[in-house]
Amino acid sequence: MKQRILILSFTLSTLLCFGQKGYLELSENFDKYKGSLREYYNDIFPKLYKDFSQQSYARYTSIPSFSEEYAFSVETIDNRYYIISNRFSENFWYAKKRNQVKLISHKTEIDSTLYLKIGNLFQILTQQMKTSEKEKRGFDGTMFYFATTDTTGQMKTGETWSPNDNTVLDRIVKVCNRLFSIDKEKNSSHSDIVKEIEKLIEEIKK
Template sequence: MSEIPFARFIVIPSFSKEYAFSIEKKNEEYFVVSITPSESYWRAKNKKNVKFESKKLKIDKKFYSKISHLFQLLAKQTKSYDNEIYSTDGETYYFITADNNGKTKTGKIWTPTNNSLMGNLIKISNNLFSIGNGNYISVSEINSEIDKLVIELEK
């Protein structure tokens, strides 16, 4: 993965292994890079033995730009809280991006309800991870879901 994330999504489940994707640009080509560890990194006895498998899918500039817009919108709306709620069950989702000044911004969501705005964001992000991992999911369907979510987030 690149040093400064353009857009990155990391999932840390309570009882299964983590997974992530990164949206990257290299030499005017655009990619979804999906990363899966060989075992749960968080629970590994020897973290040095954990191997990471990366798969990538080339995407077009329009799709890259749409994902960019979504993550930049998230970066603008990310808030800091003095008192964070921690829990041991569920899934924690991290969204990482760089703002226009190159400063990294991180948002965190813990187990949102499925049909909430953040639940829809998780669905889109899981679909992006899946296509990067070689699974077939309609890019036009993901585009449509991003459009709907952006409209709601911009209200």
């Protein structure tokens, strides 16, 4: 456990200004990591992305420093639209027995309007990604990943580290967290989410 904490502390060096940026940065290459971190990334995504399409229409992932990791994917199944939400029962990094960490999953049907708006948002976000040469993480926070498949069939993934409150990226994260928990939302609230996504799309297009 001490070794994991030391590795995490060393790797997740703080960059205070990162959360102020209004765009995603190109997701890092996990192959660069060695040892425990390499093992963590190799193990977590196949488990967390259970029942997700390999080439996702829209996929959102939250990797917190200490609480449980979670993700959702927007899927088409038999010509109907769904959000599949997966989360672990505990933080995967600190789990003493990772093979015993449970995956909690929910599948919620959505209408075509919300489906298209989510796809539009993710496409625009990944189109505006930039590359960073600096470390993007801090010790206590969350890394968020946004992935989609472009028109050429390639997966594009962008990331942001704990965006500052009330920034565009912070509002996007909050909308995605609502989408993750959409099984708890009333159907009438789906239109509110659509309106918020429309506002966000207009802002990030500026």
